[in-house]
Amino acid sequence: LRRPRAGGKRYRELITFVTDRPGHDRRYAIDASKIARDLGWAPRENFDSGLARTVDWYLDNKWWWGPIRGQRYAGERLGHAAAANSHNGPVAGNPA
Secondary structure, three states, rough: OOOOOOOOOOOHHHHOOOOOOOEEEEEEEEHHHHHHHHOOOOOOOOOHHHHEEEEEEHOHHHHHHHHHOOOOOOOOOOOOHHHHHOOOOOOOOOOO
């Protein structure tokens, strides 16, 4: 697992807590026993490998999350073509 740290700070010092969005569920969980039984499906990732791949993706795709850190993100939904034509203006990182 790649674990970058800024300026030698402790990980706890790098966490910024924000107000949660209204209606946010505390967790998302599934019971995959039915799909495993009926279709023979099994996840390709376990928690540890999935977390490692997720961290790697974020480290390799700064273009996607960088505008948020640069305070150029206005809260709009990202990755949806319709958002560029909405009343909220262009999607962060995409010119209007």
